[in-house]
Amino acid sequence: xxxxxxxxxxxxxxxxxxxxxxxxxxxxxxxxxxxxxxxxxxxxxxxxxxxxxxxxxxxxxxxxxxxxxxxxxxxxxxxxxxxxxxxxxxxxxxxxxxxxxxxxxxxxxxxxxxxxxxxxxxxxxxxxxxxxxxxxxxxxxx
Numbered sequence: 406x407x408x409x410x411x412x413x414x415x416x417x418x419x420x421x422x423x424x425x426x427x428x429x430x431x432x433x434x435x436x437x438x439x440x441x442x443x444x445x446x447x448x449x450x451x452x453x454x455x456x457x458x459x460x461x462x463x464x465x466x467x468x469x470x471x472x473x474x475x476x477x478x479x480x481x482x483x484x485x486x487x488x489x490x491x492x493x494x495x496x497x498x499x500x501x502x503x504x505x506x507x508x509x510x511x512x513x514x515x516x517x518x519x520x521x522x523x524x525x526x527x528x529x530x531x532x533x534x535x536x537x538x539x540x541x542x543x544x545x546x547x
Contacts, residue, residue, distance in 0.1 A: 441494050452482035479513045501526045501533040
């Protein structure tokens with residue numbers, strides 16, 4: 406299996422600077438978007454481990470989170486999702502999905518904040534072109 410770093414090395418050295426619309430430029434952009442989406446999924450899974458299972462996956466040694474550090478960890482994964490949602494690296498940004506996950510995580514420390522992000526997710530569904538019609542996020546937010 407080829408990793409993202411190896412795939413980037415296989416592209417011509419000038420692919421990042423190529424003219425928009427060219428084959429090399431499109432391949433570079435597509436690869437970078439996939440890389441960002443994989444990073445998003447890893448962040449989402451880290452968040453799930455923290456708030457659902459009270460486990461930290463930050464190091465090579467996954468371990469349970471102590472009660473006194475739980476809320477701090479929830480805030481950390483919530484802020485990671487906020488940064489990803491506002492990242493300029495995404496060409497097509499899955500904003501409804503990110504807002505939905507922010508609402509799920511926010512329930513751990515503020516029901517009002519969770520409801521706020523759930524409303525944002527529902528409002529963003531109409532403009533979010535990254536989600537197909539059959540997406541679970543469309544069903545959950547309606």
